[in-house]
Amino acid sequence: MKSVKLSLKMTTQVLCGAVMAVTLQTGAASSADEVNLYSARQPFLMAPLIKEFTAKSGIKVNMVYLKKGMLERLKAEGANSPADLILTTDIGNLNNHLNADVLQATKSSILEANIPDQYRHPEGKWYGLTTRARIIFAHKTRVKTGEVTSYEDLAAPHMKGRVCTRSGKNVYNVSLLASIIEAKGEAAAEAWAKGLKANLARKPQGNDRAQVKAVFNGECDVSLGNTYYMGLMETNTKKPEQKDWAASVNVIFPNQKDRGTHTNISGAAVTKSAKNKANAIKFIEFLTSNKAQKIYAEDNFEYPVKAGVALHPVVRNWGTFKADDLHLSNVAKQRTLATKIMDRVRYDN
Amino acid sequence: MTAAQATGNRVIGAMKVSLSWLNGWTIGTVFISMLALMPIAAVIFLSFTPTDDIWSHLTETVLPLYVSTTLMLMVGVGFGTLIIGVGTAWLVSMFRFPGKRIFEWALILPMAMPAYVIAYLYTDVLEYAGPVQGLLRDLFGWTTKRDYWFPEIRSLGGAISMMTLVLYPYVYLLSRAAFMEQSICVVDASRALGRGPYQSFFLVSFPLARPAIIIGVSLVLMETLNDFGTVDFFAVSTFTLGIYDVWLNMNNIAGAAQLATVLLIFVMVLVFAERYARRKKRYYHTTTTYKALPKYLLEGKMKAVAFVACALPIIFGFLFPAGILVGYSFIHYETAMNAEFLGNALNSFILSSVAAVLAVAIGVFMAYGVRLRNERLLKIMARLASLGYAVPGSVLAVGVMVTLGAIDNGIDGFMLDSFGISTGLLFSGTIAAVTFGYLVRFLALSFGSVEASLEKVTPHMDGASRSLGHGAFSTLRKVHLPLIRGSILTASMLVFVDCMKELPLTVILRPFNFNTLATFVHQYASDEQLGEASLAALSIVGFGILPVIVLSLAITKSRPGSRLGEQV
Numbered sequence: 013m014k015s016v017k018l019s020l021k022m023t024t025q026v027l028c029g030a031v032m033a034v035t036l037q038t039g040a041a042s043s044a045d046e047v048n049l050y051s052a053r054q055p056f057l058m059a060p061l062i063k064e065f066t067a068k069s070g071i072k073v074n075m076v077y078l079k080k081g082m083l084e085r086l087k088a089e090g091a092n093s094p095a096d097l098i099l100t101t102d103i104g105n106l107n108n109h110l111n112a113d114v115l116q117a118t119k120s121s122i123l124e125a126n127i128p129d130q131y132r133h134p135e136g137k138w139y140g141l142t143t144r145a146r147i148i149f150a151h152k153t154r155v156k157t158g159e160v161t162s163y164e165d166l167a168a169p170h171m172k173g174r175v176c177t178r179s180g181k182n183v184y185n186v187s188l189l190a191s192i193i194e195a196k197g198e199a200a201a202e203a204w205a206k207g208l209k210a211n212l213a214r215k216p217q218g219n220d221r222a223q224v225k226a227v228f229n230g231e232c233d234v235s236l237g238n239t240y241y242m243g244l245m246e247t248n249t250k251k252p253e254q255k256d257w258a259a260s261v262n263v264i265f266p267n268q269k270d271r272g273t274h275t276n277i278s279g280a281a282v283t284k285s286a287k288n289k290a291n292a293i294k295f296i297e298f299l300t301s302n303k304a305q306k307i308y309a310e311d312n313f314e315y316p317v318k319a320g321v322a323l324h325p326v327v328r329n330w331g332t333f334k335a336d337d338l339h340l341s342n343v344a345k346q347r348t349l350a351t352k353i354m355d356r357v358r359y360d361n
Numbered sequence: 362m363t364a365a366q367a368t369g370n371r372v373i374g375a376m377k378v379s380l381s382w383l384n385g386w387t388i389g390t391v392f393i394s395m396l397a398l399m400p401i402a403a404v405i406f407l408s409f410t411p412t413d414d415i416w417s418h419l420t421e422t423v424l425p426l427y428v429s430t431t432l433m434l435m436v437g438v439g440f441g442t443l444i445i446g447v448g449t450a451w452l453v454s455m456f457r458f459p460g461k462r463i464f465e466w467a468l469i470l471p472m473a474m475p476a477y478v479i480a481y482l483y484t485d486v487l488e489y490a491g492p493v494q495g496l497l498r499d500l501f502g503w504t505t506k507r508d509y510w511f512p513e514i515r516s517l518g519g520a521i522s523m524m525t526l527v528l529y530p531y532v533y534l535l536s537r538a539a540f541m542e543q544s545i546c547v548v549d550a551s552r553a554l555g556r557g558p559y560q561s562f563f564l565v566s567f568p569l570a571r572p573a574i575i576i577g578v579s580l581v582l583m584e585t586l587n588d589f590g591t592v593d594f595f596a597v598s599t600f601t602l603g604i605y606d607v608w609l610n611m612n613n614i615a616g617a618a619q620l621a622t623v624l625l626i627f628v629m630v631l632v633f634a635e636r637y638a639r640r641k642k643r644y645y646h647t648t649t650t651y652k653a654l655p656k657y658l659l660e661g662k663m664k665a666v667a668f669v670a671c672a673l674p675i676i677f678g679f680l681f682p683a684g685i686l687v688g689y690s691f692i693h694y695e696t697a698m699n700a701e702f703l704g705n706a707l708n709s710f711i712l713s714s715v716a717a718v719l720a721v722a723i724g725v726f727m728a729y730g731v732r733l734r735n736e737r738l739l740k741i742m743a744r745l746a747s748l749g750y751a752v753p754g755s756v757l758a759v760g761v762m763v764t765l766g767a768i769d770n771g772i773d774g775f776m777l778d779s780f781g782i783s784t785g786l787l788f789s790g791t792i793a794a795v796t797f798g799y800l801v802r803f804l805a806l807s808f809g810s811v812e813a814s815l816e817k818v819t820p821h822m823d824g825a826s827r828s829l830g831h832g833a834f835s836t837l838r839k840v841h842l843p844l845i846r847g848s849i850l851t852a853s854m855l856v857f858v859d860c861m862k863e864l865p866l867t868v869i870l871r872p873f874n875f876n877t878l879a880t881f882v883h884q885y886a887s888d889e890q891l892g893e894a895s896l897a898a899l900s901i902v903g904f905g906i907l908p909v910i911v912l913s914l915a916i917t918k919s920r921p922g923s924r925l926g927e928q929v
Binding site for chain 2: 048054055056074075076077078079080081084085087088089090091092093094104108111179181183186213215216217218219221222225226228229230231250251347348351352355356358360361
């Protein structure tokens with residue numbers, strides 16, 4: 013009997029103490045010197061940028077990192093949402109927010125000057141901050157020069173059993189397929205997906221980095237991946253074996269003779285509910301400044317959207333390339349169809 | 362009597378019935394069930410919003426595969442955890458063999474390992490590029506993949522193995538608690554009637570423990586159904602993976618909600634089918650004669666078999682993966698070991714403790730409320746309220762957000778209209794929202810284990826206590842709680858450890874600048890950089906273990922009559 017009483021009492025104490033401790037610790041307010049951010053980009057990536065921004069402007073950045081559910085959270089919170097801006101990757105995500113009407117139009121001469129037309133929404137409802145290209149990693153000796161120069165080559169018969177990719181449902185592969193639908197039509201895109209599936213050396217698995225590891229280990233000869241993964245491997249001092257993986261492959265920018273390499277963006281947008289709209293715009297402006305663009309480029313090996321910002325030497329080393337100039341908004345519209353095609357060709361199974 | 366009088370009497374009769382509903386336990390149980398049901402209802406509501414038809418596409422393409430893969434996964438994990446969980450629980454509660462005292466608590470340890478973490482670690486070791494296959498290639502001179510066969514870890518079989526390794530403790534815990542709550546008299550009677558220990562197990566102990574074992578396995582199956590991390594990493598096309606695909610790649614939350622609703626209906630059918638199968642059977646402990654279970658001393662070969670059977674799940678489910686994590690954290694310790702680390706750990710610990718205490722208190726309240734009023738509707742409501750466990754975490758989080766958003770904006774609108782004051786968002790994006798999410802999700806754990814345990818207390822106990830003048834609460838406190846203490850501890854431990862590992866609800870519902878160990882791990886693990894997060898992952902396991910060990914010792918002591926037995 014005694015023990016039960018004791019535990020009841022203890023329970024109450026723990027509860028009261030805990031609730032106080034936790035509420036004191038957090039509590040996001042909206043005051044003049046703050047801006048509230050929902051970010052799909054990882055905290056460790058954003059930390060140096062946020063630190064620099066706060067030091068320069070005196071504006072505190074409150075952040076929640078969430079990938080899935082960001083849009084649903086904004087919708088559920090409605091006009092009372094505390095979020096002032098969002099950061100996310102891939103045009104598909106930006107477009108979904110745009111269509112759900114949770115973003116607002118903004119105007120900033122700084123942003124218009126810093127970001128090329130094709131990387132921002134015409135009414136300023138979203139802004140691209142960095143770009144990344146979806147490229148081919150080809151083994152240095154097992155793949156002959158000229159053997160693979162385009163996405164189409166990956167689906168050609170001579171590559172049978174030699175290709176590794178991550179899941180066909182991954183956002184980057186869906187966007188790539190969407191760009192092919194936009195460029196060549198549904199039937200051609202489905203034929204391509206079918207051909208690529210037929211050429212796979214193994215069931216799709218892992219992330220882009222894991223594919224290069226598989227090439228290094230001889231499971232396959234070529235793989236698909238985003239450019240920054242190459243930079244992350246080439247400079248990985250914690251796991252030096254990744255430098256060997258990177259050293260075993262050549263970087264190939266596909267389709268240089270025709271439409272160019274599929275390039276996607278990461279971007280920011282001001283929410284419709286923003287209470288600190290001016291601060292939110294300031295933050296996006298900061299993210300397109302020379303200094304921030306350089307941090308982005310150096311920390312995650314992405315391409316700055318702003319012209320004239322120096323590339324990381326590792327990135328520069330891969331050479332220049334022609335990017336696919338399809339408008340990204342149009343590519344985004346094909347994403348649902350692309351997902352269905354991946355189902356139809358049973359890409360992952 | 363006139364017709365009017367008759368009607369009047371009937372009305373009064375009906376009023377009496379409806380008034381008798383108005384006692385605290387019943388109202389409380391109904392209220393809590395409704396509250397817990399709201400996020401689930403929100404998901405179902407979402408599925409009715411107009412949207413593109415996904416069904417014709419899915420049925421023509423991947424739906425049959427989703428269904429068959431999911432069923433195979435459930436069967437595999439179900440049987441795996443049943444055999445390991447019940448087998449080890451039976452061994453440690455009925456027999457004496459070397460290491461038994463350590464196995465008793467160590468068998469719970471794998472529960473602290475998040476399934477996606479163990480999946481990641483085993484992939485590193487067992488994939489083509491990993492050390493095991495590398496060694497085999499060196500030893501036998503194989504050069505390419507085509508030279509030999511090796512099981513593919515990223516497969517359905519791999520997923521079944523990984524989930525079985527970390528989920529069997531649910532079955533172990535619940536069946537051990539059930540074995541320990543069994544009166545020795547039934548085992549004695551069985552032995553006196555000439556049955557050996559093995560026959561007694563299958564004829565007496567196992568059937569008596571059936572409600573608890575079923576709860577354990579159904580918890581495992583619900584965890585299996587809602588898993589995203591492991592099946593995503595292994596690219597095993599389950600129904601849940603399909604839900605996320607429709608939601609995120611086809612940008613169709615309504616379609617995803619439709620799939621989630623189908624999943625819910627499937628779970629409901631399973632739950633009620635099991636209930637129906639044992640509708641007439643009741644499993645009461647008929648006597649109160651408890652003494653320490655006499656442990657049969659195992660000899661020779663059987664001793665070794667028992668030892669190995671208990672050691673293997675601990676080695677593969679805990680020691681080996683934890684060892685790899687320790688190795689990684691030496692390399693990456695400074696990534697995690699910063700000023701935020703302790704704060705994150707504290708957040709995890711406090712949040713999980715609060716949720717565990719609340720979940721168990723609510724679980725006891727509801728289970729007792731259901732017991733007091735043996736009413737069908739009430740039972741069904743309570744059971745529906747524990748369905749949150751079967752919904753994929755991120756989908757449930759959306760349900761919670763929709764619910765809280767509607768409440769917050771409703772209050773705000775009302776206050777604005779009536780008093781011109783905007784209250785903004787009161788619950789959305791707060792710690793309270795995260796805690797509410799945890800409760801909705803883990804009510805099944807606390808309610809399930811408490812209910813299973815209460816079911817075995819014979820109603821004669823209630824009758825005796827009540828006739829001696831004790832009220833409902835006093836009876837609960839003085840009779841039931843001491844009898845089911847072991848299950849209460851088990852329930853709080855289950856909820857605590859699950860909250861420590863919980864990811865999607867925490868990530869999606871949390872306030873600004875709020876991190877737990879799990880969300881810290883997530884930012885790296887989401888890009889397969891578990892090395893960087895290994896110290897935090899290890900801390901989840903570490904913080905999870907402490908209460909596991911403490912509570913496990915308490916559970917051993919909690920067996921009714923255990924102290925009596927020691928004196929004998």
